Amino acid sequence: MNKTGIVLALSACVSFAHAADAGKTIEQYRQQGSSVKSIAPIFSQLLVVPFPSGFKTAFENTQGPRYIREAVPEKENVDEWTQMITVTGFKDLALNPKVTPQSFAVNMAAGFQRACPTSFSGQEIGIGKISERDAFVLVASCGTSPATAGKTSEAAVIAVIKGSSDYYTIQWAERGAVSATPLAIDVGKWTEKFKQLNPIKLCPIVAGEAAPYPSCVN
Template identity: 25%
Template sequence: MHIIPILLTTFFLFSVPAHAQLKNENLLVAMPDGYVVGFQDKNAKQQMTEMVPRGQSVKDWTDMVTVQIFFNMTNVTPEAYKQRLEKLWTENCKGAESSPIGQGNERGYPVIVWLQFCPLNKDTGKPEVTLLKAIAGKDSFYVVQKAFRFQPDKPQVEQWSRYLRSVSVCDSRVPDRACPQTGK
């Protein structure tokens, strides 16, 4: 995997020059090996990037990684965000379930990780399993999710749980949350 910073001031996720230094608060997330950006959009409220395995698209996928940055959304806790998504899943999917994986602080930021399961998505006719990680930053709110349109096996869940553990937020303004050096 290659670590790719998502800069709040940069529209294109992967256009950061190698010599640029990260400034302010940043989400650090990896582009999974074999994945490509299938969709990206940014507006005044949020930035969203969807990555799919090569050969798949955001219209026809079996697994996808979605990265969302909600700008200036600093009044929501990860737990409240989780509860809101659980409610939406329950309303839209009969038999939907949610399981906590972990909760706490990473580098001083509140974080929650959980799994949501929909036995039969009414739009696709397939099951949907999603691992999610939400981080409440000081400047923005960050969500990274890995979705499957099938029931993943234990090694797949473990692999993508490790992936979510690698996702973090850094801040060049705070010494104990400093961002990694990105080049010269």
């Protein structure tokens, strides 16, 4: 990953704002109707994902062929959170013909199931295209989450995208009341959450181009 990390950009680019607007915060631009997006060079491509209001990036790391970025509500952290938006990248995995977006997503759901075999539930949302790339979306949940020592439930909508060379995932998870039995999955609710993470966009990395990556933003 490019060491510059993520960039937050406005749909109406700040560089064209009047000088009097220079002191405005991201939230003030949002209130005026601008959308805020995160843009990150992750291995072979730029990944653009809308950045929902009230979230902050709490952790970002690249280790070998894996990239991860976690965002949580402003007053929370990566250990104690009610919601988390996670972006991951897996270098060169798209070159493996045995891996598909569906098999990757199902394998992630299987991780949930192994963690909470008696309270697991899952629901496929659909297979299709995201940014003209093959993709698959599902919801997975644990009624009793081992990540919080059984104090909460945990559920997430997970999108897996096959890039030109790499795989990417975008997840929106939330924790709630604990349940000894599998959670009922509200497809409408999770579909709406996923819509808030769209439009997701993958772009080629242009040699010599720096943030805010105008070739992709525009």
